[in-house]
Amino acid sequence: MTLAxxxxxxxxxxxxxxxxxxxxxxxxxxxSAGRARDAWRALxxxxxxxxxRVALQAVPPPARQDEDPPMAA
Incomplete structure (x- = not known):
């Protein structure tokens, strides 16, 4: 009993x-989970x-109202 x-x-x-x-x-x-979540959100x-930024660079700037539109070639 003592052994048990x-x-x-x-x-x-x-x-x-x-x-x-x-x-x-x-x-x-x-x-660690919090740091991983923050890194994922930052990424x-x-x-x-x-x-x-890439999408904005692909769009030409709007023409000014006081300038003539570009001529067709």
Missing amino acids: ILAFFGVLSILLFAVRGFLDQLPDVFA KQARGEEAQ
Whole structure:
């Protein structure tokens, strides 16, 4: 009987040690996830700005009202 009690509490202490180790790592996991999310958003925003800049460069500037329109060739 004594051996069974010692075995039970030995397994319990190992289990608690493992759970404590897991819980100690959670703040770092959440911080890493937050940094990854922020980097992903920054990447998507940079790609969107680049696409917008390329699209704006392809569009010719509007003609001024006081200038004559270009002549057809």
